[in-house]
Amino acid sequence: MPDYGHDLRFGSFITPQSRRPDAAVTLTRLSEQAGLDLVTFQDHPYQPAHLDTWTLLSWAAARTERIHLSGNVLNLPLRPPAVLAKSVASLDLLSGGRIELGLGAGGFWDAIEAMGGRRLTPGQGVDALSEAIDVIRGVWDAGERAQLRIEGTYYSVRGAKRGPAPAHEVPIWLGAYKPRMLRLVGAKADGWLPTLGYVTPEDVSGGNKIIDEAAVEAGRDPREVRRLLNLMGGDFGAAGGGLLKGPPATWVEQLLPLALQDGVSTFLIASDDPRAIQTFAQEVAPGLREALAAERASTATVTGPARPARALALRSPGIDYDALPASLSAIAVEPGDRDYSRVRSTYVWRGAPGLVVRAATPGQVADALDFARRQDVPLAVRSGGHGISGRATNDGGIVIDVGAMNGVEVIDRARRLVRVGAGARWGEVAQALEPHGLAISSGDYGDVGVGGLATAGGQGFLGRSYGLTIDHVVGAEVVLADGRVVRADAEHHPDLFWALRGAGGNMGVVTSFDIEAAEVGEVVFAVLVYDASDTAALLEGFGRLVEDSPRALTAFMSLFPSGPGEPILAQNLIVWAGDDTDAAVAAIEPFLGLGPVLQQQAQLAPYAAIVAPHHNQHHGQSGTRTRSALVGHLDGATSALVAGLFDRGAGMVQVRSVGGAVNDTPAEATAYAHRTQNFSLTGVFHSSRDDQAARAWERLGAEAIYLSFESHGDESLLAKAFPPPTLRRLRRVKAAYDPCNVFRHNFPITPDPAG
The missing domain is CATH 3.20.20.30 (Luciferase-like domain)
Known part of the structure; x- marks a missing residue:
């Protein structure tokens, strides 16, 4: 040759x-x-x-x-x-x-x-x-x-x-x-x-x-x-x-x-x-x-690297690999590539996509979208891949991974304005902002990607004092389905800007956000572990204390079986958004009376220390499914129903406090319209018990869900994810910006000019 x-x-x-x-x-x-x-x-x-x-x-x-x-x-x-x-x-x-x-x-x-x-x-x-x-x-x-x-x-x-x-x-x-x-x-x-x-x-x-x-x-x-x-x-x-x-x-x-x-x-x-x-x-x-x-x-010599024969045999039949544009060839990962195991799965779901494009620029995202539109396969978009809904991968389809766009820049300290790449991890954001005395409320784990959380809502450790992450997004750079790169803010494409904050995954690929950070130096972080054998009473007491607490306190509690036949344990993570240790202790001490305390610790620490990035590899956790509910209160009936979930196969239940500043934003201001609830519930179940879990979950009677924690994307849940006026408006925005429904593999919002 x-x-x-x-x-x-x-x-x-x-x-x-x-x-x-x-x-x-x-x-x-x-x-x-x-x-x-x-x-x-x-x-x-x-x-x-x-x-x-x-x-x-x-x-x-x-x-x-x-x-x-x-x-x-x-x-x-x-x-x-x-x-x-x-x-x-x-x-x-x-x-x-x-x-x-x-x-x-x-x-x-x-x-x-x-x-x-x-x-x-x-x-x-x-x-x-x-x-x-x-x-x-x-x-x-x-x-x-x-x-x-x-x-x-x-x-x-x-x-x-x-x-x-x-x-x-x-x-x-x-x-x-x-x-x-x-x-x-x-x-x-x-x-x-x-x-x-x-x-x-x-x-x-x-x-x-x-x-x-x-x-x-x-x-x-x-x-x-x-x-x-x-x-x-x-x-x-x-x-x-x-x-x-x-x-x-x-x-x-x-x-x-x-x-x-x-x-x-x-x-x-x-x-x-x-x-x-x-x-x-x-x-x-x-x-x-x-x-x-x-x-x-x-x-006319053919140039470029040759694909190994073993890799060619693994290609997805629905993708025309030979038509992949030159701008993507060096950043595309196929089955059989050395990096494939690193990019195929997310935190929850084990995927087998036919192609992962690790885009580093909005132009590459646009090229990837143009290519994906011409293929007859599913399309997913990924920032960090930690989202438990599992929608950042697929089987046989295309994944656009924006992880390389991970810059963090304070562009205006006086206004606390920060530009964050959609591919950054929130732990990296926290570390970059710490020297400036700033923080952005951003979930409870440092490996979570910016893009998913900042388009869906953003329930975080500073939520009751700061609000949702989306409440402080003031602008975004977006690649639309037709390849256009636009800025969305209050003056440019305001309807798109509204939709991005709560339903962004259905509208385009956000590549960067401008976000107003909060003045946060050190915070008080407490970890309390309880014997939660009396689960219902502990939940009801937790709910009452959270609602009575100052807004500076945000608490997330996770409950899980300690082992077969063993009592339920509860871990309560409490963040006091400030360095006033006397006020923090006064607010945290009542939580010690919720039940038998097995472990307790509290420390004054930078916010970045409690959401540090781990950079874990994602291999999927096959067999788990999640359910979501937003509720106003943890009253006796709700607490009893949540406690009963462990008898119906729940592997874990998490309760996040989302009241306070979250509910200051008017419901119509963003596509996330649930502004009256105080708690976000998530149940994790084994897929083999999914039907049983669904029946038990429905007994909660919740009328609202948080779509990032819901692994069931069927259309029947849309009315709970988005109230009717919000959903009608979303359909109109969808018709304007994605009339061909390219972004249909998240929650299925179909375009409708009439709403």
Whole structure:
């Protein structure tokens, strides 16, 4: 196969000499400044004249910002693969995704054995390398929950914990020359890395043939294997007459056939001469790129990475992947991709989408929407993915993930005005605002995403003093269903602005919010744990105390069985919005009398400390469903009914206080119109008991729900999510901004110009 269509990359191959330990790092930084893509170092751990390559890689990563780094190639017999995998992943995470992995089977066996390594025959070395690749990739597969077990002849792991995963998909390149090693490259590796001098251009062609045949035999596309080449023995000062002997134009002329006819796409100059490295970066690299681009244009060469055959088989039949625009190709994740396990599911729901687009700009969101509208599959939008309604993923459809748009900026301190990206987590927002003495009421867990909560309502720890999150949103940037990017506020698209605050998921994709924060420094945070055996009495007393408390106090209480046949426990989280500890203690002390207290603690702490981000991976919690209700009071009848839910399969019930400032906002001011209730109830049930739970939940007689906590999206619940006047107005706004009902996979508000 000729040109494999890979993008051209250029790098340096530097000697890690120990006599001048600073020289290798100086040349690394020079390579970065000159514009090269990659720096590599040979690895001979038994060579006293060389620095340890892995230590050098770590030091060089810390001294650079952009350039990628790799061993060329790392000596596997002296670097155990499981530990090497963790080392690579760790340095990749620390460097921002700049580490590649070049591996060799070993060759200088006397020296390797002298250092404590195991002597192997060439054939054994190939087998050991094959096993090592499996171990390394198994360790990196942090999305797989099962422990890693590989029983090999040379390398075995027996129940190792996986992870961490690297920051990017680290390729494994093999230094290989003999047929058996070349076949391993084709079967398992991501790249072939020989050295010119040990191979001739003719050898490159022959090696490619073996690699390609092995790749096809393994069910792979040969284009999955990048071809790299170390350029040794070149000289820009020579008058010509030999390979890579002469001016840069000669190098371009001689390297072009290697790129066109042999598919070499990464060229590494083996030199410790600063002038040679600069000339290679600034004259050879652009010249060869230009020449190759011209040749490719004339032959219509297919470029870009190849999809592995195993991944192609996992594609959703309803998505035209070949039509994906170029602007999305680098940010799209498909089944079979390394990152798929990280993005497929949400906190509650285990999903299997056919495509996840991790958009970083409103323009990319618009392109993703345009693409999604032309596919016959469900569409979901995700900010943090923590929402318990589970609507941020799907099966077989498309997910637009805005997590990359996560900026937090105080744009006007005097007005307490903050611009927050929809993909930020509320814990990150709290940390960014703490130095300014500001906070935004934002749920009760730091991993919750901004976009979902700030369009649905926003019941938070500062709710009774501050109100809902949406009550302080003063503007938003929105990508509409037709791809337009608009600002919605009181003066621009006011009808859309109204709808976004309570039903935003049905109207567009919000990419950023302008929010008025509250002046909040430290708060008093109390945690009280009760024996809730007398559940109804505890609930009724809790409700009475909350309603009688000053507005500075907001309390969330969670009740759950402590175990089969064991009493119900209750955890009461109380936030006093201020640092007046005397007033806080006076307000909190009455809650100690609700029942037998098993644990109590209180502290003065920054608001950011109680909603710290955890950055947990979401794998879904299959089998759970949630029910929601908004109620005015926890009277005796309501408390008794809630207590009875545990006899009907409830795994947890949460009671959030939502009165006070929440009810100061007029019902018609936002699409969240429930402004008379004091409590928000959430029940968590196993799906196997869903019907029983539904009947028990209906006995509460609640006329209102909070849609973010309701995993049942059927249309019958719309009247409880939105009162009739609100729903009619929403249908009219929907008809104006999403007449084709693109955003129909949240709560199903159908467009109707007449309401």
